[in-house]
Amino acid sequence: MSAWYDSSVFYHMYPLGMTGAPKENREEQTEGRFEQLDAWIPHIKELGASAIYIGPLFESTTHGYDTRNYRLVDRRLGTNEDLRKFVGLCHESGIRVVVDGVFNHTGREFFAFRDIQEKRDGSPYRDWYKNVNFWQGSPLGDSFTYEAWQGHYELAALNLRNPAVQDYLLSAVSFWVQEFDIDGIRLDCANVLDFDFMKALRSHCDRLKPEFWLMGEVIHGDYSRWANESMLHSVTNYELHKGLYSGHNDYNCFEIAHTIRRQSEQNGGIYRNINLYTFVDNHDEDRIMSKLKNKKHIATVYTMLFTLPGIPSIYYGSEWGIEGARTPYCDDMLRPAISPDQFSEYHTGLTDYIAKLARIHKAHPALCIGAYRELFLTNRQYAFCRSSENENIITAVNIDGGAADLSFSLPMGGSRAIDLLTGENMLIENNHLCLHLTGCESKILEIVG
Structure with a gap:
């Protein structure tokens, strides 16, 4: 479930x-x-x-x-x-x-970082950040340095x-x-x-x-x-x-x-x-x-x-x-x-x-949550199936500017395909589907019957 x-x-x-x-x-x-x-x-x-x-x-x-x-x-x-x-x-x-x-990470105004700024190695939070070093200063003027996220010192990396x-x-x-x-x-x-x-x-x-x-x-x-x-x-x-x-x-x-x-x-x-x-x-x-x-x-x-x-x-x-x-x-x-x-x-x-x-x-x-299966593929057309226990949904897309025809066999039974975008019904014969898509058109088909 x-x-x-x-x-x-x-x-x-x-x-x-x-x-x-x-x-x-x-x-x-x-x-x-x-x-x-x-x-x-x-x-x-x-x-x-x-x-x-x-x-x-x-x-x-x-x-x-x-x-x-x-x-x-x-x-x-x-x-x-x-x-x-x-x-x-x-x-x-x-x-x-x-x-x-x-x-x-936290910002520099987070309470633990502020405490280290004030008390240095006397702070109980000195180990809250990565690689705190009291022997050199930070690029932002602190009397200590520390690990920052991707070198952004306003973002101090938590330990x-x-x-x-x-x-x-x-x-x-x-x-x-x-x-x-x-x-x-x-x-x-x-x-x-x-x-x-x-x-x-x-x-x-x-x-x-x-x-x-x-x-x-x-x-x-x-x-x-x-x-x-x-x-x-x-x-x-x-x-x-x-x-x-x-x-x-x-x-x-x-x-x-x-x-x-x-x-x-x-x-x-x-x-x-x-x-x-x-x-x-x-x-x-x-x-x-x-x-x-x-x-x-x-x-x-x-x-x-x-x-x-x-x-x-x-x-x-x-x-x-x-x-x-x-x-x-x-x-x-x-x-x-x-x-x-x-x-x-x-x-x-x-x-x-x-x-x-x-x-x-x-x-x-x-x-x-359905399983995926590829059905048809060219540079500019693509069709695939998503299947769950009780459903089979086929998506077909044409990314070309002109019309295209797709023809492919189905991995499941069915007599009709309903286009969920338009409500159009189309017949399936011998487990084979033939689709005509205009330029940049999609179809999402539920297989029934």
């Missing part, structure tokens, strides 16, 4: 950006921006999402990943009570809530092998569940987190709340090192993310199919028992509409996102096809402020198409 997250469609919110919060947290007073976030909930539900990944949320100095208090909501957004209300409103709408867990640090962070997780009733955590920088810490976190969360979901940010490597029975339930599928946009830009469906065959093919895929978190853009990546050379490919990109193996996620604003590309010095254009008053102004045919895909995905277990 699958858990709630296996059949979810996620909506990714970056609250500091979408509410237009100040870039630096220097004011004493709390600003109430959660009313803006609350107003997104009906839109998210209408779009067909059943879970939200939102973050970072907790008190920080700048972008949210330089935490200074794990038990206090960032004052640029609101109060703990505001977050508690937001989660409650989501739950009332049937939407689960997953928050960012920034456990690899997760220290039992006191582990206990502190696990206690913070308990606080989040008890105070806010969250349903899971997305682990920032999971690729560099200590494995023993993640095992302790998994064990702790399994006891804390049934079906509590742990998903990690991992870009490269063997995803099964992190996503397994003893650590995380899932990780970010950056491999497929790359395949989706570059496979379209190069008119090379082989790249996409090879990725899925390697990951999920039922007789050999190395991650076929792991439901990876899939996406076409996020708060660290250029918007998919900016990445695509042919903007008409947006429909087939999203068709694949919602029908290939994985737990699909929509990044706020991309349901309207907005663009945004980072520069070497700034990510702000990836995280724009959007007022709920602008929803109707932004609404496009893409919005409706994504909502339809989300409803189809959630309604069909084969698309959530």
Whole structure:
């Protein structure tokens, strides 16, 4: 039996950006921006999402990943009570809530780091950070140095092998569940987190709340090192993310199919028992509409996102096809402020198409947890089957600008195919399917009879 997250469609919110919060947290007073976030909930539900990944949320100095208090909501957004209300409103709408867990590092204003600045080797927290050295200074003027995340000294790397640090962070997780009733955590920088810490976190969360979901940010490597029975339930599928946009830009469906065959093919895929978190853009990546050379490919990109193996996620604003590309010095254009008053102004045919895909995905277990089988493949056309115990769903896409005919045998019985996008019925003869697709068209077919 699958858990709630296996059949979810996620909506990714970056609250500091979408509410237009100040870039630096220097004011004493709390600003109430959660009313803006609350107003997104009906839109998210209408779009067909059943879970939200939102973050970072907790008190920080700048972008949210330089935490200074794990038990206090960032004052640029609101109060703990505001977050508690937001989660409650989501739950009332049937939407689960997953928050960012920034456990690899803290900001320099975190209490333990401040104590080391004041007391040096006399601080009881001197072993809370990696490679603290009191014999030389840091690039930021401290009388000691320490390990920083990727050389960014405003992000001091925690020593997760220290039992006191582990206990502190696990206690913070308990606080989040008890105070806010969250349903899971997305682990920032999971690729560099200590494995023993993640095992302790998994064990702790399994006891804390049934079906509590742990998903990690991992870009490269063997995803099964992190996503397994003893650590995380899932990780970010950056491999497929790359395949989706570059496979379209190069008119090379082989790249996409090879990725899925390697990951999920039922007789050999190395991650076929792991439901990876899939996406076409996020708060660290250029918007998919900016990445695509042919903007008409947006429909087939999203068709694949919602029908290939994985737990699909929509990044706020991309349901309207907005663009945004980072520069070497700034990510702000990836995280724009959007007022709920602008929803109707932004609404496009893409919005409706994504909502339809989300409803189809959630309604069909084969698309959530079904086995994958490739049926047809050329550079510009691709068809595959997702099969569960009682369902067979076939997706066929044509990424060429002109029309194409696909013809292939079916691995299962059936007399008819119903197009879940249009309601069209077509006959199946001798277990063979012939399809005509116009340029950049998709079909999602349920096999019946």
